[in-house]
Amino acid sequence: MIYDMEFETLPREALEAIQLRRLQATLDRVYATVPFYRNRFKEAGIMPGDIKSLKDLKLIPFTTKQDLRDNYPFGMFAVPMDNVVRIHASSGTTGQATVVGYTARDINTWAELMARALVAGGASRGDIIHNAYGYGLFTGGLGVHYGAEKLGASVIPVSGGNTKRQIVLMKDFKPTILTSTPSYALHLAEAAEEMGISFHDLNFKFGIFGAEPWSENMRLEIERKLHLTAVDIYGLSEVIGPGVSIECHEAKNGLHIFEDHFIPEIIDPATEEVLPYGQTGELVFTSITKEAFPVIRYRTRDVTSLHPEPCKCGRTMIRMKKVSGRTDDMLIIRGVNVFPSQIESVLMEINEIEPYYQLVLDREGNLDTLTVLVEVGERLFSDEVKRLQELERKIAKNIKEYLGVSADVKLVEPKAIARSEGKAVRVVDKRKI
């Protein structure tokens, strides 16, 4: 099922024509109304009128989280407060909170996109949606809520917390769709088990999980324990909130970005150059329909790649891979950008489970060296030495192939890698630079 057949299946040329028109209008507006953007454009020596094609987007300077903080609270708003009907803010646990605003039209756009997302994730009008995303300044709860109402489904605004009561409601109201963070979904499963209630006896069909990174492994665990099909939803309040992109339940392979509202780019976070489709880098968004809080080339710091291949669900919107990490974690090894999460993917492919691993960087002479320590658990172990050696070689070969760096792979005993609060310490950088 597709919620907005006209827009979600637009042919590429038609989509790009719409994108360009909307981009130009957005640039004109931010130049006229937001001093921050006007100054940035002037510093870079460009005018909105210089953007004649989508390719010209790369001429425009980036916007960062720091820029939003510097303009706290309302400095980035492009409309007078009279027209702002809603304010959300990020938690600010890693610094000052960032504040975003919405006009009535923005709220409607967001609801439309969330309705699209819910349908892509398996929901329809007749469903009962148990919405366990937090309601409040956080965009998760209200974002899903408005989308569910727009779709015409029945939404239970249960929000986060009070887990036991949630389980009782699940038993009594028989919701069919669960929306929450993936970690809360697993928490619900544990709580239900303690209460002697099995998800097999509940009515859930689909779960739409997001707001934090989660692995394929976690998907398998959630699907098994909660007895539903789990899809990934992506969004961030700076761009609009949840509903920026969503996996379709038909393919569960990459998240469709609603490109008629947001233009995605992937850049090399070090050189800031735009990367071609398929390459891994930092995700950058430009909003092209938002009124109160447009963002121009906003650097999300999320690491992913873009894939334009057609999808079996029929949507023509480009897909981004599941977010695999943050640019803050990026390492530069012999000039090559490496994200620990990429090594994790290589190990996952070989082993199908995430082993504990650690990257040790050192420098011999003037050359960086990368050693990958991998703990040998029961699944990797063999009584034959040659198989273990083959495994070391295979890991090294795949790392070289996928990442372009040579690595020395060493198998180590379980618990050999230092843990910090239960999590393995992923990177040890001994290089003195």
Place this chain on the structure above:
Amino acid sequence: MKVEQISVFLENKAGRLAEVSSILAEAGVNIRALSLADTSDFGVLRLIVNDNKKAEESLKSHGFTVGKTDVVAVEVEDKPGGLHKILDLLYKKGINVEYMYAFVQPSGNNAVMIFRFDHLDEAVKILEENGVTVINGSKVYTL
């Protein structure tokens, strides 16, 4: 006819073997036969013990990675050509020996060798058809 062998992953560093032997001693497990294969980084210790369950549990509880493999204990005539006779038989039938090691105790007048084959069932069949004694597990653990 199969014998269960346990194997342990060890990093190649001082004290690891002693750690294993101390854990097994504490658990009251008797080692019947063992072999160690190693590389510059790591080794694999293979053991035949009198109590697999106890050995496995005690090693795992100390954080070791433990594997279990079926191997075959074969009586080998304790005279020149005794081992060759068996290896020749298997070679001619295309059975590959992954590794082998000797058992401490004899079985009557014969020596005992532990074999890890690529095709275990086929190997046992060939040996028995040719009059070679394959010792069953319960007997091996208490030899």
